[in-house]
Amino acid sequence: MPTTIKVEIKRQANPNAPAVTETFEVPYRPGMNITSLLGEIALNPVDISGKATTPVTYDSNCLEEICGSCAMLINGKARMACSALVDKLEQPIQLAPLSKFPVVRDLAVDRSVLFENLKTVKAWVPIDGTYDLGSGPRQFPQVQEQRYPLSNCISCCCCMEVCPQFNVSTNFVGAATIAQAKLFNMDPAGAVLAEDRLRALAGDGGIQECGFAQNCVVACPKELPLTEAISDMGRDVFIQQVKDLVSR
Ligand code: SF4
Ligand code: SF4
Ligand code: FES
Structure with missing residues (x-):
């Protein structure tokens, strides 16, 4: 049974500061996750050589893989800190901020x-006021079944982090945005904006940038059917483009 956990953390004091790696040794407790490990460091921010440092900055909120805020690179993999169990990780555990998003500080990114x-x-259902609009149109159970998994997106950005096409040269919007466009296009009230969504996905950084490498679907902690959403929206974008062409 280990008595300590060794963790190496890539840190950056501010967006323009150089990145440094600090190593910590933290007392082991059974059942720890990465968030509790970072909390332990905050209680005693002293590195492995005994040098006093600052608590590590990171985002977290729900602690149950619902808010999507704690995504980071854990042993090189984009995943959620609150659901990454220390017992299942190789040591020294390496923590780093997501690499494709601007660093705010340490493990917190924008x-x-x-x-x-x-x-x-x-990616919304349009309303024309804040008054009671009633119960809204009914949805077939078959539609609900297709929409529900897409509604589980927690905006963690893991799918974008692992996507080879999500970079500054493509401006690709990424799998999460495409999946949410499908979710709202399938909503009986949200469908009023379906054409706008399809035209947006036909533009710069749109669905044509997807290379279909499928890294996104593997990385998604909520198991969204991302490749299916990309295929469906690719078809709908194409049909919309043909319609727009013939109606000119
Ligand atoms: S299928 Fe590949 S290229 Fe397309 S969004 Fe997913 S990871 Fe990116
Ligand atoms: S689609 Fe999955 S990986 Fe992408 S932001 Fe949503 S929950 Fe995260
Ligand atoms: S703290 Fe909310 S998903 Fe990890």
């Missing part, structure tokens, strides 16, 4: 690009 991308595809 993932606002996903929210900007969701805005470009209007």
